[in-house]
Each structure stands twice: as structure tokens, then as C-alpha cells.
Amino acid sequence: MNTAGHPMLKTHGVHKSFTLHLQGGTTMPVLENVELTVNSGECVVLSGPSGAGKSTLMRSLYGNYRVGEGSILIRHQDSWVDLATADPRSILAVRRDTLGYVSQFLRVVPRVPTIEIVAEALTLRGADHAEAVTRARTLLLRLNLPERLHNLPPATFSGGEQQRVNLARGFIGGHPILLLDEPTASLDAINRDAVVGLVAEAKAAGTAILGIVHDLPTRDAIADRLFKLYPAQMAAA
Numbered sequence: 001m002n003t004a005g006h007p008m009l010k011t012h013g014v015h016k017s018f019t020l021h022l023q024g025g026t027t028m029p030v031l032e033n034v035e036l037t038v039n040s041g042e043c044v045v046l047s048g049p050s051g052a053g054k055s056t057l058m059r060s061l062y063g064n065y066r067v068g069e070g071s072i073l074i075r076h077q078d079s080w081v082d083l084a085t086a087d088p089r090s091i092l093a094v095r096r097d098t099l100g101y102v103s104q105f106l107r108v109v110p111r112v113p114t115i116e117i118v119a120e121a122l123t124l125r126g127a128d129h130a131e132a133v134t135r136a137r138t139l140l141l142r143l144n145l146p147e148r149l150h151n152l153p154p155a156t157f158s159g160g161e162q163q164r165v166n167l168a169r170g171f172i173g174g175h176p177i178l179l180l181d182e183p184t185a186s187l188d189a190i191n192r193d194a195v196v197g198l199v200a201e202a203k204a205a206g207t208a209i210l211g212i213v214h215d216l217p218t219r220d221a222i223a224d225r226l227f228k229l230y231p232a233q234m235a236a237a
């Protein structure tokens with residue numbers, strides 16, 4: 001366990017509700033006063049029952065959802081950016097250089113070869129194309145994606161193959177903060193082990209990692225601690 005880390009992501013008093021338009025505009029609170037810190041070099045895993053708001057928090061932390069109240073502070077190039085109030089351009093800059101995200105499902109531009117999809121995550125950050133392709137190939141092979149698939153677009157890949165393309169794309173950038181949304185949901189044991197190895201290396205390099213991981217052996221292998229969310233209505237009751 002890494003004890004020398006410094007805060008990379010901090011939330012203060014985060015509240016988020018959904019307005020249910022089909023139920024006469026009723027407001028449903030989902031996140032109540034979330035206070036979370038993730039330090040460099042550690043992996044925190046969100047826990048709590050289904051519906052507690054884990055995915056909602058992840059999407060809020062990536063700037064996909066606006067929160068109603070509170071701050072989402074991201075350590076970006078030696079200063080703090082509050083994603084709760086940042087303008088879209090700042091959110092994109094934070095995503096490019098600081099905050100990586102591995103979602104459960106691959107969403108990509110059609111007809112682009114897998115190797116280019118993965119390499120692009122690095123060239124966007126200023127890397128040389130040839131070097132990015134070499135690193136993409138190494139990472140895809142490490143995730144057991146055979147070379148014959150590298151030059152094909154991933155649209156026809158299996159669920160587990162697509163998830164590994166997503167993982168390669170998420171890890172190649174070397175972002176200082178990484179959000180992992182069920183990164184091993186479609187993987188077999190060998191590939192889950194490959195992900196455990198990548199997470200361990202990223203932590204050793206100082207990456208701050210926050211994940212949703214339902215699979216218990218993987219969770220136990222990567223988590224330094226758990227952060228529990230409680231259903232908001234229950235907390236209010």
C-alpha cells in the first residue's frame with residue numbers, strides 16, 4: 001500500500017438529484033454530501049448496493065453530469081480545477097491531460113482500425129505517431145488481443161475484446177488520474193489478471209485510480225480501500 005500519496009481528486013458536499021419528468025417532475029436525490037479524496041498511487045473502489053449512485057458519481061466526476069451542489073476538484077497541472085463549475089473547454093483540457101476514463105462499453109468512430117483507436121489516445125497528448133502505434137501494439141498484446149485483430153475496426157469484436165480495446169485506450173495515455181467503470185465486467189480470469197497487473201503498475205507510477213468493480217477477486221487485488229455509497233433516500237430516512 002502506498003502511504004506517501006497526495007490528493008489528486010477531492011469532492012466536497014456533492015449533491016445530485018434526477019428530475020423524473022414521467023412522474024410529474026418529482027425530484028429523486030441520488031448523491032448526498034459526498035466527501036471523497038483519492039490520492040496519487042492509490043486505488044479506491046466504490047462500493048454500496050445497486051442503485052446507491054456509483055455510476056452517477058463516476059459520470060459526475062468525469063464531467064458528464066452536472067452536480068446540483070458541491071465541488072469536484074481535480075489536480076490539473078499544479079492547480080485545482082473544479083469540474084462542477086468548469087467551462088466545457090477546461091473540462092476537455094482536464095480529460096486530455098489529467099483525467100482518463102475507461103467505460104464499460106466501447107464507443108468509437110466506425111471503420112477506424114483498433115491500433116489507431118488506441119494510439120490516438122497518446123498522439124492527442126502530443127506523442128509521435130510511430131511511437132504511439134508501437135506502444136499501442138505492446139499494450140494490446142499484453143491484454144491478449146492477438147495481432148491479427150489490430151488492423152481491424154473493433155465493431156465486430158466480442159464484448160471482452162472490445163473491453164480490452166477500451167482498457168488499452170484508457171491506460172496508454174498515462175493520465176495522472178484514472179476512472180475505471182467496471183473494467184473487467186466482460187473479461188475471463190486471464191484477462192482480469194492482466195488488468196490487475198496494469199493497475200498495479202499505474203499505482204506504482206503514482207496514478208490515482210477510482211473504480212467500480214463488481215468482481216470480488218479483482219476488487220480485492222486492486223483496492224487499497226473502499227468508499228461506500230448509501231442510497232440517498234435511505235440516508236435521508
Ligand SMILES: Nc1ncnc2c1ncn2[C@@H]1O[C@H](COP(=O)(O)OP(=O)(O)OP(=O)(O)O)[C@@H](O)[C@H]1O
Pocket residue numbers: 018019030048049050051052053054055056057
Ligand atoms: N439519468 C437518470 N435519470 C433518472 N434516474 C437515474 C438516472 N441515472 C440513474 N438514475 C437512478 O439513480 C439511482 C442510482 O443509479 P446508479 O446507476 O448511479 O447506481 P449504481 O450504484 O451504479 O447501481 P449498480 O450497482 O446497479 O450499477 C438509481 O435509483 C437509478 O434508477
